[in-house]
Amino acid sequence: MATQDELKKQAAAQAVAMVQPNTVLGVGTGSTVAFFIDLLGQRNRQTPLNLKALVTTSSRSKQQLEANGFTVSELAEVAQVDLCIDGADRVDHQLDGIKGGGGALTLEKNVAINAKHNVWIVDQSKVVDRLGGFPLPVEVLPVSCEQNFRRFDRQGLQPAYRLKADGSRYVTHYGNYIIDLHVDPLPIPAGLAAMLDSTVGVVEHGLFLGMTDEVLIATESKIEHWTRK
Numbered sequence: 001m002a003t004q005d006e007l008k009k010q011a012a013a014q015a016v017a018m019v020q021p022n023t024v025l026g027v028g029t030g031s032t033v034a035f036f037i038d039l040l041g042q043r044n045r046q047t048p049l050n051l052k053a054l055v056t057t058s059s060r061s062k063q064q065l066e067a068n069g070f071t072v073s074e075l076a077e078v079a080q081v082d083l084c085i086d087g088a089d090r091v092d093h094q095l096d097g098i099k100g101g102g103g104a105l106t107l108e109k110n111v112a113i114n115a116k117h118n119v120w121i122v123d124q125s126k127v128v129d130r131l132g133g134f135p136l137p138v139e140v141l142p143v144s145c146e147q148n149f150r151r152f153d154r155q156g157l158q159p160a161y162r163l164k165a166d167g168s169r170y171v172t173h174y175g176n177y178i179i180d181l182h183v184d185p186l187p188i189p190a191g192l193a194a195m196l197d198s199t200v201g202v203v204e205h206g207l208f209l210g211m212t213d214e215v216l217i218a219t220e221s222k223i224e225h226w227t228r229k
């Protein structure tokens, strides 16, 4: 039986084959994407990819891309991203998902929204019938975090601050906190997303609805290839 890491690597390898020369590539964050970056580096060393530009969604991915010999641009420096490859924490059959387990949701959503084509790479454990089974991350400004925490609590969304190993609050790339909502399954994701989108002090949340075009799912027997209808 393949391990979860072997499945992640298989999905990543398939995505590497989708990268075309002379394009702008977006690269996400996470353990699945980490396999993608190393495999992309290998391919580039064998036959240079000649990418027009490459942008990414976290300092972790940036470091790994640079260690693989790539030059990383800022999103602001590119007009549009042709293809963005990212992981996901959960994905349902409508190709909606939860992201941000690694805390990179805000930049991930920014890159995804500016990409012509978004592809998620996941192993089979991420697929769900109803979105849930994973805490939903909400990035909040420190100035309004307590009020929002209490509001989420009143709404029954079971909030918890994301903490670091030392017990202090996790701080995002942008200096904000993450409140993880532990409600499962999520009550009407579109309604929840609309509520979060209109909440003052919420910077971004991990509900990615209608944003990805394809999902490559590594299962024991094959790579399933789901596309948005």
Ligand SMILES: O=C[C@H](O)[C@H](O)[C@H](O)COP(=O)(O)O
Residues within 6 Å of the ligand: 028, 029, 030, 031, 032, 033, 086, 087, 088, 089, 098, 099, 100, 101, 102, 103, 104, 105, 108
């Ligand atoms: O913030 C992190 C990202 O949304 C990741 O793409 C997501 O958490 C999946 O990560 P992994 O591939 O490690 O499961």
